[in-house]
Amino acid sequence: MSMDIAIPQPVERENYLNKKYGVWSWLLTTDHKRIALLYLLSITFFFFIGGFFALLIRLELLTPAGDLVQADTYNKLFTMHGMVMVFFFLIPSIPAVLGNFLVPMMIGAKDLAFPRVNLLSWYLYVIGGVLMLHCMLTGGVDTGWTFYAPYSTNFTNTKIVEAGLAIFIAGFSSILTGLNFVVTIHRMRAPGMTWSRLPLFIWAHYATSIIQLLGTPVVAVTIVLVAAERALHLGIFDPKLGGDPLLFQHLFWFYSHPAVYIMILPSMGVVTEIIACFSRKRIFGYSFIAFSSIAIAVFGFLVWAHHMFVAGMSVYAALVFSLLSYAVAVPSAIKVFNWTATLYKGSIHYDAPMLYAFGFLGLFTIGGLTGLFLSALGINVHVTDTYFVVAHFHYIMVGGAVMGYLGGMHFWWPKISGRLYPEGWARLAALIVFIGFNLTFFPQFLLGYMGMPRRYYDYSHMPEFQVLNVLSTAGATVLGVGYLLPMVYFLWSMRYGKPAPDNPWNAAGLEWMTASPPTTFNFEEEPVVTWEAYNYEELDSPDKDAPRSQEVPVAR
Amino acid sequence: MPDSTAVLPQEEQRPELLHHFSDAEQQRDASSLGMWLFLATEVMFFGGLFCAYLVYRRWYFADFGAASKSIDATLGATNTAVLICSSLTVVLAVWAAQTARRTLLLLMLAITMLLGCAFLGIKAVEYKDKFEEHHVPGASFSFEHVPIPGHPDQYANPRHAQIFFSLYFVMTGLHALHMIIGLGIFSWLLSMAWKGRFTPEYHTPVEIGGLYWHFVDIVWIYLFPLLYLIDRHP
Amino acid sequence: MYFGIWAALLIFTFVTYKAAFIELGRFNAAVALGIATLKATLVALFFMHVWHAGEKLTKVVVISALFFLLLLLGLTMTDYATRLWS
Numbered sequence: 001m002s003m004d005i006a007i008p009q010p011v012e013r014e015n016y017l018n019k020k021y022g023v024w025s026w027l028l029t030t031d032h033k034r035i036a037l038l039y040l041l042s043i044t045f046f047f048f049i050g051g052f053f054a055l056l057i058r059l060e061l062l063t064p065a066g067d068l069v070q071a072d073t074y075n076k077l078f079t080m081h082g083m084v085m086v087f088f089f090l091i092p093s094i095p096a097v098l099g100n101f102l103v104p105m106m107i108g109a110k111d112l113a114f115p116r117v118n119l120l121s122w123y124l125y126v127i128g129g130v131l132m133l134h135c136m137l138t139g140g141v142d143t144g145w146t147f148y149a150p151y152s153t154n155f156t157n158t159k160i161v162e163a164g165l166a167i168f169i170a171g172f173s174s175i176l177t178g179l180n181f182v183v184t185i186h187r188m189r190a191p192g193m194t195w196s197r198l199p200l201f202i203w204a205h206y207a208t209s210i211i212q213l214l215g216t217p218v219v220a221v222t223i224v225l226v227a228a229e230r231a232l233h234l235g236i237f238d239p240k241l242g243g244d245p246l247l248f249q250h251l252f253w254f255y256s257h258p259a260v261y262i263m264i265l266p267s268m269g270v271v272t273e274i275i276a277c278f279s280r281k282r283i284f285g286y287s288f289i290a291f292s293s294i295a296i297a298v299f300g301f302l303v304w305a306h307h308m309f310v311a312g313m314s315v316y317a318a319l320v321f322s323l324l325s326y327a328v329a330v331p332s333a334i335k336v337f338n339w340t341a342t343l344y345k346g347s348i349h350y351d352a353p354m355l356y357a358f359g360f361l362g363l364f365t366i367g368g369l370t371g372l373f374l375s376a377l378g379i380n381v382h383v384t385d386t387y388f389v390v391a392h393f394h395y396i397m398v399g400g401a402v403m404g405y406l407g408g409m410h411f412w413w414p415k416i417s418g419r420l421y422p423e424g425w426a427r428l429a430a431l432i433v434f435i436g437f438n439l440t441f442f443p444q445f446l447l448g449y450m451g452m453p454r455r456y457y458d459y460s461h462m463p464e465f466q467v468l469n470v471l472s473t474a475g476a477t478v479l480g481v482g483y484l485l486p487m488v489y490f491l492w493s494m495r496y497g498k499p500a501p502d503n504p505w506n507a508a509g510l511e512w513m514t515a516s517p518p519t520t521f522n523f524e525e526e527p528v529v530t531w532e533a534y535n536y537e538e539l540d541s542p543d544k545d546a547p548r549s550q551e552v553p554v555a556r
Numbered sequence: 557m558p559d560s561t562a563v564l565p566q567e568e569q570r571p572e573l574l575h576h577f578s579d580a581e582q583q584r585d586a587s588s589l590g591m592w593l594f595l596a597t598e599v600m601f602f603g604g605l606f607c608a609y610l611v612y613r614r615w616y617f618a619d620f621g622a623a624s625k626s627i628d629a630t631l632g633a634t635n636t637a638v639l640i641c642s643s644l645t646v647v648l649a650v651w652a653a654q655t656a657r658r659t660l661l662l663l664m665l666a667i668t669m670l671l672g673c674a675f676l677g678i679k680a681v682e683y684k685d686k687f688e689e690h691h692v693p694g695a696s697f698s699f700e701h702v703p704i705p706g707h708p709d710q711y712a713n714p715r716h717a718q719i720f721f722s723l724y725f726v727m728t729g730l731h732a733l734h735m736i737i738g739l740g741i742f743s744w745l746l747s748m749a750w751k752g753r754f755t756p757e758y759h760t761p762v763e764i765g766g767l768y769w770h771f772v773d774i775v776w777i778y779l780f781p782l783l784y785l786i787d788r789h790p
Numbered sequence: 791m792y793f794g795i796w797a798a799l800l801i802f803t804f805v806t807y808k809a810a811f812i813e814l815g816r817f818n819a820a821v822a823l824g825i826a827t828l829k830a831t832l833v834a835l836f837f838m839h840v841w842h843a844g845e846k847l848t849k850v851v852v853i854s855a856l857f858f859l860l861l862l863l864g865l866t867m868t869d870y871a872t873r874l875w876s
Contacts, residue, residue, distance in 0.1 A: 217597045221603075228726055301858060313873070596855035629810065778823075
């Protein structure tokens with residue numbers, strides 16, 4: 001099989017997209033690649049819903065007075081923005097789309113370990129999503145995405161139980177995806193695919209899956225308790241009945257902190273793949289990145305109370321959690337150093353995926369460093385519940401996770417769709433996203449540090465903050481354009497894009513040894529792996545006609 | 557292009573082998589690992605409740621003692637024994653499947669289900685008692701003038717006792733729900749066994765169904781002392 | 791062998807039940823939890839076949855689940871146990 005850019009035959013080969021037509025062949029599929037596309041449609045839908053709420057929030061904040069919406073409505077806006085973005089976009093995004101599509105192919109398997117459970121995961125996600133939509137359309141929730149007790153259990157009149165049920169169901173979708181990945185990675189690797197030959201994308205998803213498995217059940221049972229408390233006035237979180245609101249926060253954040261690592265780890269996996277490919281180098285410090293992924297997953301469970309420093313918890317416990325929060329930054333920093341070292345003396349190509357990876361590197365670093373600011377108890381008292389926190393987590397979630405997601409979508413788009421996206425437009429979109437993002441969120445660091453509280457719809461007692469808010473809203477508009485562009489040209493490419501060769505980037509990895517798009521069972525014969533990961537030296541060697549160690553029978 | 561869904565000769569003899577696995581052993585190992593991981597998630601699911609229990613037991617030990625004393629420890633101990641016996645029948649069922657003893661398998665599966673129903677029956681009696689004594693949290697909850705064990709002159713705080721009962725009902729209720737799901741799983745196993753679908757080579761569903769049942773037993777092994785035996789001295 | 795474990799479990803249940811009525815002060819809880827842990831361990835090791843598990847991975851999964859449960863309980867208690875200090 002030649003690594004040159006070959007012109008595929010004009011007659012369309014059978015692949016996973018055209019193997020069977022009809023709605024039911026999609027809705028009852030067990031092919032991990034089709035399920036990935038089902039997820040792609042669903043999460044994109046929710047991304048735009050969450051984005052719509054963000055737009056309304058930013059429009060309200062253009063002026064100091066609360067003049068666009070009422071206070072209660074604003075509370076619902078930021079709550080729904082958070083719930084939709086966290087539970088229905090960020091948590092599934094990379095694992096459910098890119099993970100589902102690529103994990104079996106990267107390890108040389110025909111499918112995930114439990115394909116029917118995979119389909120069930122998608123249906124659970126959809127059911128949760130429909131429930132959440134219904135909840136939003138019939139009044140929504142106004143507690144903030146963190147639905148703290150006792151407001152959520154005793155005082156609010158909004159639809160907590162319905163939203164909670166939606167999240168509960170979507171949570172099971174997440175748990176089952178994680179379960180599928182762990183079993184697949186343990187049991188279905190092709191012969192020769194040892195742990196140290198796995199792409200770091202797989203290590204990242206393995207670590208993510210551990211978090212999904214062990215953390216999500218705790219928030220699930222917390223939701224059960226909140227629902228029970230609302231219905232029966234049990235008193236578990238109600239101070240008047242002897243309960244402790246902080247217990248809710250402990251149980252909630254035990255999941256929700258590791259959840260943020262569910263959102264960022266897959267993105268780190270994507271970035272690792274992209275940086276290796278577009279520097280034409282083996283990743284520097286493979287084992288460091290692999291083990292730091294696991295370390296992030298484990299340490300991530302040790303730090304949750306840093307969300308509660310000013311809530312009334314014991315200051316001695318706060319000291320412990322503050323120290324642990326500093327420790328959790330170390331594995332992430334190790335990754336940043338290793339990515340940088342990979343770039344050094346690499347042959348850098350500035351294709352769109354790489355632009356997103358560069359964006360990730362800078363923005364995730366800023367977001368991560370500001371996390372350290374927040375871990376310091378003294379600073380935390382000053383900036384908790386201000387826009388500093390909002391900016392911190394958006395730098396990581398949007399500047400980090402979403403950039404990684406977009407980079408990954410561009411990188412693997414030829415494999416997924418069999419088409420090339422227009423590179424010029426893609427680079428432009430990446431630039432627009434980067435500029436729009438920074439214009440939106442950097443002013444928020446300043447606003448927070450100067451004291452603007454979050455979740456306020458009216459800041460007319462602090463009119464001096466308007467300038468930065470206007471900048472932020474302007475940035476949000478630019479960012480929105482940047483997000484719409486890929487939607488448009490990805491769709492365009494499905495019809496008018498140039499047909500993609502099997503390996504347009506000449507990248508390493510078993511997934512690039514399948515056809516673009518792949519057949520339903522990925523590999524005609526089970527591949528036998530005899531080479532190390534990221535063997536870019538071999539791929540780029542001038543001796544292209546020498547017998548390659550990578551002869552893998554490809555389904556044609 | 558060759559049809560990759562063609563059935564190979566050996567697959568016809570083992571229709572349970574799913575096509576994406578390379579052999580039966582891989583499928584069995586995958587199923588087993590999958591169930592163990594699921595049980596790990598269940599540990600964390602119940603774990604949240606145990607955490608809430610731990611916090612409030614420390615805070616309100618005396619009131620919890622009084623509330624705990626008002627539930628019937630003999631029924632609780634009986635239920636514990638029932639579940640232990642059912643665990644035995646489960647493990648014997650797995651052995652029967654491994655050694656192709658169809659009748660024993662059917663018998664053990666059926667007895668397990670009977671014991672499960674007995675457990676739920678005893679639970680129902682307990683719940684009924686609690687309902688009659690107005691110990692169910694909610695509008696009609698009442699726990700007045702109940703002395704604290706060892707301090708007959710002090711009365712338990714009804715609000716704190718309500719927290720105990722809230723945890724009691726949520727934890728045992730969730731446990732009972734898992735029992736009911738377990739009964740569903742075992743009725744499916746029973747029907748599969750009746751149709752003769754299990755052989756010494758293929759009885760994975762019995763094994764992993766058994767794992768689930770043992771887990772539900774283990775949860776009860778902890779619930780019994782924590783809920784029923786907090787403070788029983790006179 | 792299964793019958794032996796079964797008998798042991800029933801005996802431990804009886805012991806736990808009886809011990810609850812004996813005044814041991816703080817050790818009541820320790821005894822009850824200790825016996826419960828012993829019973830749970832017997833069920834896991836022998837009824838769930840963890841002792842004879844073909845793969846280390848099963849034991850790793852069990853230990854991890856316990857580890858994270860203890861983390862949840864333990865780190866939460868660092869807050870509750872120290873709130874009233876100073």
